[in-house]
Each structure stands twice: as structure tokens, then as C-alpha cells.
Amino acid sequence: MSENQRRPITARRVILLLVVLAVLLVPIPTFHTPHSRDVVIDASQFEYSPPRLNINRGDTVNVTLNASDVVHGFFLDGYEIDSRVEPGISQKFTFTADRSGKFRYRCSVACGPLHPFMIGELVVGPNEPVWRASALAVVAAAAVLLGARKRRMA
Amino acid sequence: MKTMSRESPTDEKRFDVLGRMPRLRRMVLSRAFQPVLMLLLLAPFALAVTAGLLGTSAGNRNFGIVFVWIVWWALLMVLLVPGLGRFWCTVCPIPAPGEWIQRRGIIGGVAKLRTLGLRWPRRLRNMWLQNAGFLMLALFSTIILTRPSVSAAVIVGLTGTAVGMSLLFEKRTFCKYVCPIGGFIGLYSMVAPVELRVRDAQVCVDHRSKDCITGNENGYGCPWMVYPGKLDRNLDCGFCTECLKTCTMDNVVVNLRRPGTDLGKPVRGKRIDEAFKALIMLTCSIIYPAVLFGPWATVKAWAGIESLGGWLIYAAGFLAVTLVVMPGLFWLAVSRGQKRSCSGLTIRQAFNEYAHALIPLGLASWIAFSVGFALTNGSYALAAISDPLGWGWNLFGTREAGWTPYLSSTAPGIQAVILLCGLIFSVRTSLRVGFRHDPSGATTMQATSPVAVFLLACTLALLWLYLG
Numbered sequence: 001m002s003e004n005q006r007r008p009i010t011a012r013r014v015i016l017l018l019v020v021l022a023v024l025l026v027p028i029p030t031f032h033t034p035h036s037r038d039v040v041i042d043a044s045q046f047e048y049s050p051p052r053l054n055i056n057r058g059d060t061v062n063v064t065l066n067a068s069d070v071v072h073g074f075f076l077d078g079y080e081i082d083s084r085v086e087p088g089i090s091q092k093f094t095f096t097a098d099r100s101g102k103f104r105y106r107c108s109v110a111c112g113p114l115h116p117f118m119i120g121e122l123v124v125g126p127n128e129p130v131w132r133a134s135a136l137a138v139v140a141a142a143a144v145l146l147g148a149r150k151r152r153m154a
Numbered sequence: 155m156k157t158m159s160r161e162s163p164t165d166e167k168r169f170d171v172l173g174r175m176p177r178l179r180r181m182v183l184s185r186a187f188q189p190v191l192m193l194l195l196l197a198p199f200a201l202a203v204t205a206g207l208l209g210t211s212a213g214n215r216n217f218g219i220v221f222v223w224i225v226w227w228a229l230l231m232v233l234l235v236p237g238l239g240r241f242w243c244t245v246c247p248i249p250a251p252g253e254w255i256q257r258r259g260i261i262g263g264v265a266k267l268r269t270l271g272l273r274w275p276r277r278l279r280n281m282w283l284q285n286a287g288f289l290m291l292a293l294f295s296t297i298i299l300t301r302p303s304v305s306a307a308v309i310v311g312l313t314g315t316a317v318g319m320s321l322l323f324e325k326r327t328f329c330k331y332v333c334p335i336g337g338f339i340g341l342y343s344m345v346a347p348v349e350l351r352v353r354d355a356q357v358c359v360d361h362r363s364k365d366c367i368t369g370n371e372n373g374y375g376c377p378w379m380v381y382p383g384k385l386d387r388n389l390d391c392g393f394c395t396e397c398l399k400t401c402t403m404d405n406v407v408v409n410l411r412r413p414g415t416d417l418g419k420p421v422r423g424k425r426i427d428e429a430f431k432a433l434i435m436l437t438c439s440i441i442y443p444a445v446l447f448g449p450w451a452t453v454k455a456w457a458g459i460e461s462l463g464g465w466l467i468y469a470a471g472f473l474a475v476t477l478v479v480m481p482g483l484f485w486l487a488v489s490r491g492q493k494r495s496c497s498g499l500t501i502r503q504a505f506n507e508y509a510h511a512l513i514p515l516g517l518a519s520w521i522a523f524s525v526g527f528a529l530t531n532g533s534y535a536l537a538a539i540s541d542p543l544g545w546g547w548n549l550f551g552t553r554e555a556g557w558t559p560y561l562s563s564t565a566p567g568i569q570a571v572i573l574l575c576g577l578i579f580s581v582r583t584s585l586r587v588g589f590r591h592d593p594s595g596a597t598t599m600q601a602t603s604p605v606a607v608f609l610l611a612c613t614l615a616l617l618w619l620y621l622g
Contacts, residue, residue, distance in 0.1 A: 046451060046454060046455075047449075047451030047454075048449070051449030051450065051451060052449050075559065075562075077559065077562035077563070077565075078562055078563045080562070080563075099563075101566065101621065102566065102620075102621055102622060104447070106530070106559075108557055110212055110214050110215070110557075113211075113213060113297075113300040113301060113458070114296070114300055114454060114458050115213075115214065116213070116214060116299075116300070116530075116531055117296075117300075117446045117447070117454055119447055119448070119449060120449050121448075121449045123622075127621070127622060129566065129567070129570070129621045130617060130618060130621040130622040133570040133573075133574070133617045133621055134614055134617055134618075136574055137573075137574055137577055137610060137613045137614060137617060138610065140574055140577055140578050140581075141577060141578075141581050141606050141609065141610045141613075144578055144581040144582055144585070144606075145581060145585070145599065145602065145603065145606055148582075148585045148589075148598070148599075
């Protein structure tokens with residue numbers, strides 16, 4: 001393969017690498033000042049209410065956890081918070097949402113048949129992981145399409 | 155013994171595994187190879203059924219649920235299918251009792267098959283029954299995954315059907331045309347870097363006795379009713395290794411190859427059943443995380459059959475999305491591409507051919523789902539193995555092991571990477587199909603772009619479900 005043939009491919013790869021790095025590393029600005037938030041979460045078979053919480057990065061979250069039927073648990077992915085709540089006895093805990101993204105909270109105490117799927121969602125905005133991953137998906141699909149070479153696909 | 159890698163029709167290099175590993179070859183050629191592996195797996199499956207029928211009703215404490223739907227499922231979707239293709243079908247214990255009844259023994263020599271030997275109806279020689287079976291399981295999956303007795307009933311039902319069919323029909327008719335698990339394993343095995351093929355097709359043409367079909371003293375004629383000389387994709391081969399044993403010309407090989415080599419090859423006949431299999435699997439891999447891992451308790455209650463009315467709504471929505479909406483959108487994408495293409499394909503042909511592009515993303519989506527489920531719930535296995543029936547035993551001292559989700563911080567990132575790899579693989583597959591039908595490449599982009607947009611939309615939906 002001659003230098004003339006090789007050069008455009010290399011340039012394309014460098015551009016692709018720069019785009020990928022930009023997608024991964026360019027900071028996403030936030031316009032929210034951190035707040036203190038009081039949140040009440042009710043656990044019952046097999047759901048949390050509210051099922052989805054939206055907060056901002058840096059917020060301090062004061063959680064009051066209630067159980068309305070049987071004993072339930074509350075495990076927050078990513079933050080490794082684990083709590084157990086009995087009916088009539090609220091549990092309180094506080095954490096600072098210092099990581100952005102979606103984190104599932106799930107029951108950590110077996111509470112019935114659908115226990116493994118008793119799940120809620122905490123979204124700490126701006127949700128950088130989903131935006132970056134989505135942008136990468138667009139870049140990847142476009143790069144494969146535009147960079148297609150017949151001999152490679154044969 | 156010939157050990158050189160051979161050149162395929164597409165000039166892709168192969169590595170002849172058994173040629174390079176004589177000990178493994180001797181093991182595989184032994185008549186005991188498959189039955190011993192089946193027996194080894196029959197024991198835990200029998201325990202899973204026993205636990206399901208007699209053990210605790212708490213799914214997370216029952217070996218039947220934990221072993222089958224967490225451990226086995228994760229091993230199958232994350233390791234076995236992507237890594238070894240149809241190898242699960244080699245060792246699957248579900249058809250084992252039926253096959254052993256047919257063969258009048260487990261390991262012994264080759265015997266005349268005990269079966270009525272009926273031929274499967276021509277109209278059903280496709281994947282539609284497997285598609286329907288998988289959809290039935292999928293519709294009830296929430297209770298199958300959580301109720302030990304229901305899970306056991308499914309395994310017993312599949313095994314009973316396999317036994318019954320082995321008595322009535324020839325060979326592995328159940329595995330080939332009915333088994334809902336074998337259907338998707340076959341589809342996704344086309345991605346795997348392992349294949350069983352003939353070294354030189356001309357040797358098969360010239361060889362008159364066709365021992366691979368008729369069988370001989372070393373083994374049975376192909377139980378999957380395949381002529382190895384024409385085998386060109388993993389979907390059709392059950393990897394039972396009988397042809398390795400029966401071939402007198404040393405012409406059957408197990409190759410390592412580039413992953414996904416089967417994808418994008420010409421689809422023979424009207425294989426819209428395969429296209430629908432790919433669509434059903436991809437769609438289910440989107441619906442499952444939405445229903446099971448999503449925050450929507452009402453949908454979960456419907457899927458869990460807490461009320462008949464709710465389940466009917468769920469079932470109608472599930473079937474509509476799986477059989478109408480997604481195929482409709484894919485049809486639109488393909489037809490839009492074909493309008494701008496000079497490939498000469500009809501829309502239906504293009505639909506079948508471009509459906510191959512759904513396979514890598516579908517597999518990646520199932521891997522992402524299974525990784526998340528296994529990392530979150532895998533720790534239940536420690537307690538279940540010590541107390542498989544939930545009767546208070548403590549066989550290995552781990553009964554009191556608590557629930558511990560693994561890698562809860564990094565799991566979504568891992569899932570995202572898996573999905574992105576699947577997307578790239580799928581778009582490349584769509585291009586391979588496009589270039590094959592448009593050798594000049596003049597309109598390949600136009601034909602492929604709408605399919606790529608469809609794949610991208612599915613990926614974005616999955617990313618939103620896992621990360622958004």
C-alpha cells in the first residue's frame with residue numbers, strides 16, 4: 001500500500017480518535033447550585049414511591065424511608081447505601097450526590113416473589129454517562145458507515 | 155493428520171482446533187464424550203427440578219431459580235453462546251433422556267434407533283415453532299423467573315416434550331424444530347468464533363457412502379439431519395460431534411475463526427422465520443430490562459399476572475411490539491434503503507438478509523441484560539448451593555451468605571461498552587450484506603443507512619434503559 005493510500009485513512013483515524021476523546025472528556029456544564037433535599041420514599045410490595053427521583057450533582061439528600069406492608073430494604077447502586085425498614089418505623093439517612101448518572105435503588109430484604117425486581121431509579125443530573133454513551137453510539141455508527149471499505153466487509 | 159488451517163470461500167483463515175490438539179480430539183471422538191457431559195449436567199438440572207417442586211417457594215433461596223435463571227442463564231448468554239456457539243446443545247440435558255431411549259443406552263455402541271421415525275411435517279421445518287415457544291416463555295417469564303414450581307414445570311415440560319418427540323419422530327427433531335432455547339442459541343451461535351465444518355467439500359461430494367448421514371460403527375448419522383458437506387453456518391449444526399466420529403475421510407474439523415463469519419451470507423429460501431427470530435430476540439432484549447429492571451411497578455404487576463386483565467394488556471402490548479411494531483419499523487428501514495439501492499433485491503429478500511445485522515446487537519443486548527442480572531443477584535448462589543431446597547441445610551457453610559450486589563458502580567458502564575460493541579458489529583454486518591448485493595458499492599451506503607439508523611435507535615433505547 002502506498003503512502004498516498006495510507007495517509008487519508010490515518011487522518012480519518014486521528015479525527016475519529018479526537019472526536020471520541022471529545023465525547024468522553026469534554027465537561028458538561030451544570031447550572032445548578034447544590035441544594036439540600038428532603039425525600040420521602042415509601043416501599044411496598046414490589047415498588048418504591050416515587051419510582052424515580054431526579055436530583056442534581058452536589059445535592060445533599062435527606063431520605064426518609066417507610067415500609068407500608070412488610071420489611072423491605074433499600075440498596076442504592078453506586079453509593080453502596082444499604083438500609084432496612086420495618087412497617088411503622090421510618091429510617092432516615094443522608095448522602096451527598098457526588099456522582100452523576102442513573103443509580104438503581106433496590107430491595108435488599110427478600111419480600112416476596114417479585115423481590116429481585118423491586119427497583120427504583122435515582123437520576124443525578126446532568127446524567128453524563130447516558131449522554132456520552134449515546135454520543136459515542138452515534139459516532140460509532142457514523143464512523144463504521146463512513147469508514148466502510150469494501151475489501152474489509154467482503 | 156491434516157492440521158493446516160483451510161481457506162474458506164471467503165478466504166478467511168481458520169484454525170483447526172482438534173488437529174492441533176490431539177488429546178482433545180481423542181476425547182471428542184470417544185463415544186462417551188457427549189453422554190458424560192450430559193450426565194454431569196443432568197445432576198444439577200435434576201436438583202433444580204426437585205428444588206422447584208419440593209423446595210421453598212422463595213425464589214432467591216431456591217436452587218431451582220438461582221441455578222437456572224441466574225447461574226446457567228448468565229453462563230449461557232455471557233460465555234457459552236458468544237464463545238462456543240452451539241456447545242450448550244452438545245451438553246444440554248433436556249433432550250438426553252429421549253435420545254438415550256432412542257439409542258437404547260447411554261454410552262454403549264451404535265444401536266438401531268428405537269423410534270417410530272416419523273418425518274417432521276415439511277411445513278414445520280422452520281423456526282416458527284421455536285419463535286412461538288420462545289414468545290410463550292417470554293410472556294410468562296416474570297413468573298417463570300420468580301416461582302420455583304413454575305420454573306420446574308417448564309423444565310419438566312420441555313424434557314417430556316423432547317422424550318415424546320424422540321419416540322415419535324426421527325433423531326433430534328425436537329432440538330431442531332421445537333426447542334425454544336435451541337432456536338436462539340442457533341441464531342446467536344453464528345456470531346461465535348467456533349464452527350464445525352468440512353475441510354474440503356469436494357471430498358464429501360466424491361465420497362459415496364456418506365457415513366455422516368447414514369452412520370456407521372463409530373457413530374450415528376447426523377442427529378440434526380444436516381449434510382456436513384453443505385454446512386456453511388452454525389445455525390443448522392447442533393455440534394453433537396457425531397460426524398466427527400463417523401467421517402472416514404478425516405474431513406470434518408472444528409475451527410476457530412473470526413467471530414461473526416456466518417453473518418451476512420446469502421439466506422437460502424424464504425427464511426423470514428429466521429428474520430423474525432432475530433427481531434423477536436432483539437425486541438425481547440429491550441422489553442425485559444424495561445419491565446424487570448425499570449421502575450414501573452404497574453407493568454411489573456401485569457407481567458407477574460397479579461390480575462388477568464392486567465396480564466392480557468401486557469401480553470397484547472408485548473406481542474404487538476414484538477410481532478408488529480418492531481418488524482414494521484425494520485421493514486420500513488429496509489424498504490427505504492432498497493428504494494435507493496441498485497441491488498435488485500425484493501423488499502422481502504432484503505428484509506431476510508439485513509435481519510442478520512440484528513444478530514450481533516441482539517446478542518450484545520442479551521449479554522448486557524444477563525451481566526446486570528448476574529452481578530446483582532449472583533450472590534444468591536452461595537446460599538442456594540448450601541441449602542438448595544431451602545430446608546435449613548448448610549452443606550458448604552454458606553447458607554447465611556447475604557445478598558451482595560457486585561460491581562454496582564461499574565455495571566452500567568460495562569453494559570454500555572457491550573452495547574456499543576454490538577452496534578458496531580451490527581452496522582458492519584449490514585454493510586457486509588449491502589456490499590455483497592452491490593459489488594460496485596455505488597449505492598451501498600444508501601441501502602444500509604436506514605438499517606444502521608434502526609440499529610442506532612435500538613441501541614439508544616437500550617442505553618437509555620440502562621443509563622438514562
